[in-house]
Every structure is written in C-alpha cells, then in structure tokens.
Amino acid sequence: MAGRAQPIGHRGGLGAAAIVAALILGALIAVALRAEAGRGMGPSDWAAVRFTILQAALSAGCSVALAIPVARALARRRFAGRRVLIALLGAPFILPVIVAVLGLLAVFGRNGWISILLGWAGLPPLQIYGLHGVVLAHVFFNLPLATRLILQGWQEIPAERFRLAAQLGAGPRAMWRLLERPMLRQIAPSVLAVVFAICLTSFAVALTLGGGPGATTIELAIYQAFRFDFDLGRAALLSCIQILLTGIAAMVALRSSRGDGFGGGLDRPVQRWDAQGVLARIGDGAIILFAAGFLLMPLAAIVLSGLAGLFGLPASVFAATLNSVLVAAISTLVTLALALPMAVTVALGRGAFVEFSGLLGLAASPLVIGTGFFVVVYPFVDPSLLSLPVTALVNGVMALPFALRILVPRARQVIDRNGRLALTLGMAGWPFLYRVLLPRMRPQIGFAAGLAAALSMGDLGVITLFADAEQATLPLQVFRLMGAYQMEAAAAAALVLLSMSMALFWLLDRGGRWHAEA
Missing domain, CATH: 1.10.3720.10 (MetI-like)
Known part of the structure; x- marks a missing residue:
C-alpha cells in the first residue's frame, strides 16, 4: 500500500510522531543529564529498587495465577450476563486509582467489611498497608487485564481442535495437556511481563498504601526527592533506574509474545465436552463469582460510603x-x-x-x-x-x-x-x-x-x-x-x-x- 498513490498524505503523522518523540525523549534526556555522575545510590535508594521489583513480581505472579482459572472458566461457560461480565473486566482500566484504593480500604481495611466479619468471629482485623496492600491493589487492577489477555488466548484455539480431541476420547486432563497448557506456555509469559512492567511504574498505589519507608517504590522515591528534599539530582538518577527497569520488562514482554499459535479454523462456536460434569460446573461457577465479587465489592463500597457525605x-x-x-x-x-x-x-x-x-x-x-x-x-x-x-x-x-x-x-x-x-x-x-x-x-x-x-x-x-x-x-x-x-x-x-x-x-x-x- 505504501508504493501506490494514496488519497491522503502521511506528513502530518510524521510531524505528530516527531513532536511526541521530542517531548518524551527530550524529557528523558533532561533527566539523564541532571543525574550526577559518580553520585551513586544510597541505602534507601537500593531499598526502593528492591521493593519495586519485589512488589511488581508478586503482583504480576498473583494476577496471572488468579487470571488463568478465571479465564478458563469464562472460556468454558456460556451464561446470561457473560458479555456484560467480560465488559466489566475492562472497568478497572479506566477506574481512577485513588477511587479504587478507597474502595479497597472500605472492604479490606482495618475498619472494612471483611475486618468487621473477622471481628464477629473473634479474629483480628486485616492490615492493608505495606507490601500486601500494594500487591492487593495491583491484583485488583491487573487481574481483569490478565484475564482478558489470557481469555483471548483460549478463544484463539480453533473449535476444531476441541472437537477432534473429544472424538479421540480426550478427557479434561488430556485436553489440558494437549491444548490448554501449550497455549498458556505461549501466552502467560508475555502477560506476566506486561503486568510486571505496569506494576513497576505504579505511583498512586504505593503513595496511598505503601505504609512507610520499608514499602517505597522508585516512583515514590522520585516524588519524595522532589516534594520533600528538592534533590533534583537524586530524582533524576532514580528516574534513569526506572527507565532501565521498565525498558527491560518491555523487551521481555515483546520477545515472549512471539509464538506459532494453533493455526486457523472455520470460526465455528467452541463446544467444550470436557466441562460437562457437575463438579466442573460448580468449580467454574465459584471461580467466576469470586472474580466478580472481588471486582465489584470495592465499587459498591465507594457508592455506599460516598452517598453519606455527598451533600x-x-x-x-x-x-x-x-x-x-x-x-x-x-x-x-x-x-x-x-x-x-x-x-x-x-x-x-x-x-x-x-x-x-x-x-x-x-x-x-x-x-x-x-x-x-x-x-x-x-x-x-x-x-x-x-x-x-x-x-x-x-x-x-x-x-x-x-x-x-x-x-x-x-x-x-x-x-x-x-x-x-x-x-x-x-x-x-x-x-x-x-x-x-x-x-x-x-x-x-x-x-x-x-x-x-x-x-x-x-x-x-x-x-x-x-x-x-x-x-x-x-x-x-x-x-x-x-x-x-x-x-x-x-x-x-x-x-x-x-x-x-x-x-x-x-x-x-x-x-x-x-x-x-x-
């Protein structure tokens, strides 16, 4: 298409791209030039790097580990409201982070719904601040994204593969070994890397739920260097470290996304003969209800608690x-x-x-x-x-x-x-x-x-x-x-x-x- 006459020119797009590149690369170059040569990293800076990598790894691992059974249950079931539920999986993406944090506090905080239930049972309340709170919030945001990406992998398996496996008498375990596990080996690493990269650059979650110096991310350390110390050199050095880590995670995500796939099909509706048992139905239903409750409860908490102070x-x-x-x-x-x-x-x-x-x-x-x-x-x-x-x-x-x-x-x-x-x-x-x-x-x-x-x-x-x-x-x-x-x-x-x-x-x-x- 690039070699023939076109009804519209391409120079405007090149100009817009040049503006974007100049803005972003110019800002990054300014940060790099501001970093002081030979300054080095202090103990608190290394602690922020270690915590950033740790929370990103835990958040990505938990998100993908939970997304696999949720995506599998959605891929195997057809029920009323399924499309609405899948559409709701995209809601956390546009949900303001600070709103989600307040919702999570209302549900999982010291005075939240779950802590009240634990109190009735004579158990201590939950503690949401710190590493576990940051991971919880990241799972809330990234579980829907990971589920959508992994569900897309299930949907790309041609219906003929499932039909052939059923005709050969393959049961649930054989279906998992022959079709589902190979697909996950192709899809899951890239999803893991994408979520890891997203969690590396998380700021508002660590700002609100970090819980002190022991739970400081690189982004939060950059913010502290500006707002409290006004140490531009330290902030610039931390910014360079942030760019390096994010770039490595992005490269891993791109490289791990390559795969041969399962080939084409005839676009027939997928029928899953391996999921007709009662236990399979109950298990998939419980997983879907858990995911829906985990995502919807914080939103419901925001609505209920916000109405009281609205006026x-x-x-x-x-x-x-x-x-x-x-x-x-x-x-x-x-x-x-x-x-x-x-x-x-x-x-x-x-x-x-x-x-x-x-x-x-x-x-x-x-x-x-x-x-x-x-x-x-x-x-x-x-x-x-x-x-x-x-x-x-x-x-x-x-x-x-x-x-x-x-x-x-x-x-x-x-x-x-x-x-x-x-x-x-x-x-x-x-x-x-x-x-x-x-x-x-x-x-x-x-x-x-x-x-x-x-x-x-x-x-x-x-x-x-x-x-x-x-x-x-x-x-x-x-x-x-x-x-x-x-x-x-x-x-x-x-x-x-x-x-x-x-x-x-x-x-x-x-x-x-x-x-x-x-």
Whole structure:
C-alpha cells in the first residue's frame, strides 16, 4: 500500500510522531543529564529498587495465577450476563486509582467489611498497608487485564481442535495437556511481563498504601526527592533506574509474545465436552463469582460510603472538579490531535517511526516525564504556574498508545475500501479526510476520546510534582482529604470522581456512535 498513490498524505503523522518523540525523549534526556555522575545510590535508594521489583513480581505472579482459572472458566461457560461480565473486566482500566484504593480500604481495611466479619468471629482485623496492600491493589487492577489477555488466548484455539480431541476420547486432563497448557506456555509469559512492567511504574498505589519507608517504590522515591528534599539530582538518577527497569520488562514482554499459535479454523462456536460434569460446573461457577465479587465489592463500597457525605463536600472539591474537567478536555484534544494523523500514517504503511513514537509513552512513566519537564522549566519559571497545562499535556501523550490501538485498524480499513474510488473521483487530501475518513471513524474516535478523558480525569501522577497548596485536581484533592483523615468527605469526593470519569467516557463514546456508521 505504501508504493501506490494514496488519497491522503502521511506528513502530518510524521510531524505528530516527531513532536511526541521530542517531548518524551527530550524529557528523558533532561533527566539523564541532571543525574550526577559518580553520585551513586544510597541505602534507601537500593531499598526502593528492591521493593519495586519485589512488589511488581508478586503482583504480576498473583494476577496471572488468579487470571488463568478465571479465564478458563469464562472460556468454558456460556451464561446470561457473560458479555456484560467480560465488559466489566475492562472497568478497572479506566477506574481512577485513588477511587479504587478507597474502595479497597472500605472492604479490606482495618475498619472494612471483611475486618468487621473477622471481628464477629473473634479474629483480628486485616492490615492493608505495606507490601500486601500494594500487591492487593495491583491484583485488583491487573487481574481483569490478565484475564482478558489470557481469555483471548483460549478463544484463539480453533473449535476444531476441541472437537477432534473429544472424538479421540480426550478427557479434561488430556485436553489440558494437549491444548490448554501449550497455549498458556505461549501466552502467560508475555502477560506476566506486561503486568510486571505496569506494576513497576505504579505511583498512586504505593503513595496511598505503601505504609512507610520499608514499602517505597522508585516512583515514590522520585516524588519524595522532589516534594520533600528538592534533590533534583537524586530524582533524576532514580528516574534513569526506572527507565532501565521498565525498558527491560518491555523487551521481555515483546520477545515472549512471539509464538506459532494453533493455526486457523472455520470460526465455528467452541463446544467444550470436557466441562460437562457437575463438579466442573460448580468449580467454574465459584471461580467466576469470586472474580466478580472481588471486582465489584470495592465499587459498591465507594457508592455506599460516598452517598453519606455527598451533600457536605467542601468547596475545594468543586474547584478541583473543574480543574480535572479542564485537564481532561485539554488532554483529550491533545490525544486526538496527535493520534489521528499518526493513525492515518500507520494505515498507509509508512508508520515504522510513527509506531515507535506511539509506544514511547509505555516505556516511560508519567512521573519520569514530569521529572524531565520540571528540570527543563525550573530555571525559567515557577513550575506550579504550569501544573495544569503540563499535567494535561503528559496525560494526553500517555493515552496515545491506547488511542492508536483503537484508531489504526479502522483507518486502514476505510482507506483500503475507499481510497481508490476517492482518487478516481479526484477526492484527495482534506476533502477525503472530512467527507470519507472522519465520518467513518466517528465510533472509534469517540471511544478513543472517552478513554483518554477518563484516564486523564483519574490521574494522580504529574500533578503531585507541580501543584501547590492552592491548586489541585480532583484525584489530588481526594488524596489530601484522606491525608487529613476526612474519610467521609474523601469517599464522597471519590464518588464524584468515579461518576465524572464514567460519565465522560460514556458521553464521548456514545457521542462518537450517534448516527455514525458502524
């Protein structure tokens, strides 16, 4: 496709990719140059590195270990509400971290639901702060992601393989040994590496549930170096370590994702003759109920606890809400302005550099990029004056990889179907963009915009580096209320944040599909 005439140019995508690469790589270079040569790592820094690797390894291992039986149960069962449940598995991805943490505290905290039940039985309450709390929160966020990825592996096994195994008299154990275990050997290592990389860059979870110096991650150490010590050199050195670890995890994830697969099939519905027994049905049902309860209970706790304080919210919450909506709107525009031309360039087959730039947002965490921006602007202007614009810019760039995954397939499909006809009619450039491409991509554009807005609305990362005492987004305000032990107000503000995030996602996604071509 790259060798023939096209109805739209690719220079806009290359320019957008160059801007993204300059922003991210420029911030990373600024961080690297700020790191002091020969300074070395102190004992607390090494402790943060060890804890980061430990919690990421435990979180990834637990998430994948639990996701395997959940995905297997979903792959073997058909029941009313199955599609809704699978769709709900994507909810934690757009759920604000601070909201999920409050929900987990309401369920698993010292005064939470489970601790109350334990008290009735004469047992001590749960202790959620520390390593186990961080791992619990990461499992809550990453169990749905791991389940979706592993479930996709089960769905890629052709139905003919299961049919042939059944005709040969293969029982549950033989089916596991011949089909399911080989698939997991291909899928599970890459899923493990992806979740490990995500947990390496977790900030808000460690900030709220870390529980002291013994449970400090690298990202939290970077934050402490800025906010409490104002040691830019130490923060830069830790940022370099963070980039190195994340890059290694990303490379492992890419290499381990390669596999030959199981070949093609005839797209027939999969029938599982190995799962008809009563015990198998009970076991799969119990696993599905456990996963649904684990995911839905914290959300229910947020709604129930937030309603009580909804009418007594301080004025600062409303100001922070307006800031968050403003940041989400700007970051969404940034994401679309970059993602649309980049998606077109990739769809035209000229996107090697563009795809690389789009993936840069996954290689470096928002806090590290924020560190680079801080280092660059600090000699010239007070960084607190730029807190909201920088937060919106970084959030927009961070949502770019997900937006590209949504937009590129549809852009490629539209250009393949309509490109030659448009050239025949003399419709190229802007007329093709406005009259053909964008109208047919409206559902995907709305979905990408909703996802970007929801992710930005709930972000608690860069704003913590730049904001002063008088300025905050809604996630930061919820965190400040938690720090002041105003838990009822924090729960109510979290309910507002949850409602706003979901509303923005629904409105933009629905708006893109309104009268749009499917």
